[in-house]
Structures are given as C-alpha cells and as structure tokens.
Amino acid sequence: MDRGHSCIQEYIAVWNGNLSLVDRDDFVHGVDLVPTRDVIDNTVNLYGELLIDFLVGINFCMLNGRYETGNNFTYISPQGRSVVDYVLVPHEQIPLISDFQVLPISSIIDQYNADVPCSLPDHSILQYTLDLSGFVTPHDDVAPLSSDVTSSTKWYSCKHIPKGFLNNDSSVLLISQTIDRIQKTVDNANEIDHAYDDFVDLIHQEMEDKLPVLKKNSGPVPKKSFKKPYWCNELQNQWDMTSRCEREWLRSKAGVCVKARLKQKYCDERRKFDRLNRKLKQQHQKQKQFNLLDKLNQADADFWKIIGNLGIANERKQKLPMEVKLEDGTVVSDVHSVLSNGESDL
Structure with a gap:
C-alpha cells in the first residue's frame, strides 16, 4: 500500500494503493446494514485480502461500486485497467454521501473543454457529494444559492472608475x-x-x-486547447477517436476476446494521438526557431523584443494601457500626448 490520508476527522479516508480486491463483501451479513458492491475488477492479490479483513474489523466499507451510476476503473492506461483508488467510510456515514462517481481524465477533458496535457494521467478522479448539514450550523437569514446565479451575474467595467466612487x-x-x-x-x-x-x-x-455593465460575449465557444497554438482539426479528431475507443473498452460487458480487441484498438489510437501530438509540437517549435533566426539574420529591431516576450509568464502578463486621463476628464491614447503629459507631471 502506498499511502492513505483521512479528512473531516475520522469520518472519511481516501486510499491509493497497489492492491486489487477480490469479490468479497467488506461487511458482515446479517449484522451490518450496508448495500452490496458491484465489482468490476476481479483481479486478486494479498493486499486486497488484508484490506478487506481490516475494513470488516473496524466497521468501515468502500464506496466504489455501491451506487447505481458512476462506477468505473480508477486506473486506465495502455497497459491495462484496474480499481486501485478507494473511498473508505464508516458504515454510519454512508447516508451522508451521494453522487459518487469515478471520472476518467479523458471524460473530464471533454466535459470542460480543457487543455490536453502532454502526458495524460493514468488515475481517474473520485468525486462525491458530502452532506455536512449535521456538522455546520447554517445562518437562518442566509438564503440558499439559486441554480441560475451564474447566468444572472453582471460583469462591470472597472477600467475607468469615477472619482465619486465610494466618496459620497x-x-x-x-x-x-x-x-x-x-x-x-x-x-x-x-x-x-x-x-x-x-x-x-x-x-x-x-x-x-x-460603473458600466459589460456586454456578455454571445460568440462561439473557444476551441479546445487554446494554450496549444499547434492544436488543429486533425489532432482534435484523433483525440475524439481515442476517447471514444476508451469508453467502448471500459463499458464493454462482452467476453474476453472482445475486450482484448477493444483494448488493442484503444492502445493503437492512443499511440497515434501521442505521436501526432509530439510531431505537431516539434513542428511548431522548429517554426518558431526559424522565425527567430530570420529576425536575427535580417538585423530586425524587433528581435530582442521577441526574445524578451518568450515564456508563459509573459503571455499571461497584462500590459499597461498607453493612455492618460486629462484634467477635463478626456482619455487620450496618442503616444506623444501621453509622454508629454507624463513629462509635465514630473
């Protein structure tokens, strides 16, 4: 077993270990009122047997497989799939937990249109809802958050704050x-x-x-992986194919031969995606190097500006606007006027 840690005092434990659990109950029949588990990983080793005996002895059980939906493998890679991450709780705390789900990394990337990392994590995310109403005393006068808070949120422009703001x-x-x-x-x-x-x-x-209210952007949703300038339709299509093959492999209830064929198909598509991703990344980096060499050979004055702007930190840095507010309240962005005003102030 690698590591385990507890949270919310002694109520919940999250465990990640190199173990596999046999299809054995982690409670005593006729004594503990605990729902049975739906086991999807039938691999057995000694560590799994020891963990089952330990849970039975301390009246703990695992949440994996005890809910109608959301049961999935917690480790997914081209080498195989297994359940090695668990959420362990006392029997009396099971009613406090709902919506337990195991979310593979690929499904999270697709759901939130997130950036695809260079190295895709193998372990899935374990997500659940914990009811803490019995531990936290709510304020009587605090209204619950409505579901449409996000849609009704206003965004204000703070670019030019008036002098009378909070000054009356x-x-x-x-x-x-x-x-x-x-x-x-x-x-x-x-x-x-x-x-x-x-x-x-x-x-x-x-x-x-x-303050003026900003208009909501009603344009199209930005494409995936805006941080990767080399992302293209070809790479997007290959990622979609990889995710689809992974879902077919994980959800298959067929025999051993069909599962082996689906796994091989997923591994092939995953390797294609990894190779294509590395290839396009290398091409993009080489093109940037060639552009810098051209600037250097042409003795372009912008060469050192480009060198200074390299890096993620510079891309995220907000630039100060080249503008100044005059005494009459007007805002000018002409370079000569801005420099003249700054010189007169000094």
Whole structure:
C-alpha cells in the first residue's frame, strides 16, 4: 500500500494503493446494514485480502461500486485497467454521501473543454457529494444559492472608475460604521458577517449606479486547447477517436476476446494521438526557431523584443494601457500626448 490520508476527522479516508480486491463483501451479513458492491475488477492479490479483513474489523466499507451510476476503473492506461483508488467510510456515514462517481481524465477533458496535457494521467478522479448539514450550523437569514446565479451575474467595467466612487457622505458613513461594528464585535462571528454583508451590498449598489455593465460575449465557444497554438482539426479528431475507443473498452460487458480487441484498438489510437501530438509540437517549435533566426539574420529591431516576450509568464502578463486621463476628464491614447503629459507631471 502506498499511502492513505483521512479528512473531516475520522469520518472519511481516501486510499491509493497497489492492491486489487477480490469479490468479497467488506461487511458482515446479517449484522451490518450496508448495500452490496458491484465489482468490476476481479483481479486478486494479498493486499486486497488484508484490506478487506481490516475494513470488516473496524466497521468501515468502500464506496466504489455501491451506487447505481458512476462506477468505473480508477486506473486506465495502455497497459491495462484496474480499481486501485478507494473511498473508505464508516458504515454510519454512508447516508451522508451521494453522487459518487469515478471520472476518467479523458471524460473530464471533454466535459470542460480543457487543455490536453502532454502526458495524460493514468488515475481517474473520485468525486462525491458530502452532506455536512449535521456538522455546520447554517445562518437562518442566509438564503440558499439559486441554480441560475451564474447566468444572472453582471460583469462591470472597472477600467475607468469615477472619482465619486465610494466618496459620497452616505458611503463614507457606512464604511466608518462597518469598521466600528467589526472592532466592537470581534468575538461575535454573526455580527461580523452582518457588517460584511452590509458593506458588500454598498459595493454592489455603487457599482450598479456608477460603473458600466459589460456586454456578455454571445460568440462561439473557444476551441479546445487554446494554450496549444499547434492544436488543429486533425489532432482534435484523433483525440475524439481515442476517447471514444476508451469508453467502448471500459463499458464493454462482452467476453474476453472482445475486450482484448477493444483494448488493442484503444492502445493503437492512443499511440497515434501521442505521436501526432509530439510531431505537431516539434513542428511548431522548429517554426518558431526559424522565425527567430530570420529576425536575427535580417538585423530586425524587433528581435530582442521577441526574445524578451518568450515564456508563459509573459503571455499571461497584462500590459499597461498607453493612455492618460486629462484634467477635463478626456482619455487620450496618442503616444506623444501621453509622454508629454507624463513629462509635465514630473
């Protein structure tokens, strides 16, 4: 066994180990009221037998395979598939957990349109919902979040904040009162929360009154892997084929020969994707090198600017706008006017 760690005191344990469990019950029939498991990995080794005996002795059980949906292999690679990651809980804590799912990395990438890493992880994600209402005392006056919060969220432009923002008498008075309330009720969490909520309402009202609302982008969804400049339709199609073959292999209930054929098909498509990904990446890097050499041979003045802008940190860095706000409130972006204004200020 590699490692195990517990969270939420002694209630839940998440275990990752080099073990496989036999199709044995991890509870005592007629004594423990625990639903049976749907075992999809029938490989057996000594560590799995020892873990089963240990769980029976301490009244723990595993969540894998105990729910109608979401059961899947936790380790998936061209070498094979198996269940080696588990969530272990006491018997009395099973009602607190719902929506247990094992999500392969490929399904997460497809679902969230995420960037495909150079080396795809072999282990799946174990996801579940934990009910903590019996451990956390909710505020009576806090309304539950609605499902359409995201769709109704407003985005404000903070590019040009007016001088009167939070600078009127009522705003200054409420800010002072909030500071006084927090200082007087440091030991009372509810009072601090109420003071903070009032201050947040003030900020929202000021933004609503004095800041322009940004228009939502109604354009098409950006294509996958925008961080990879070499991503193309050919690579996308090969990734879709690899994901489809993986799902067919994992969900197959056929015999050994059919499963072996589906596994071989997945391995072939996975190798094709890896080779194509490396090939396009190398071509892109070579093309960038050739462009730099051309700039150097031509003694282009932009050569050192391009060198200085290389790297992920520079791509994420926000550039300061070349503009200045004049005394009459107008904003100018002309380089000469900006430099002249800065020179006069100095």
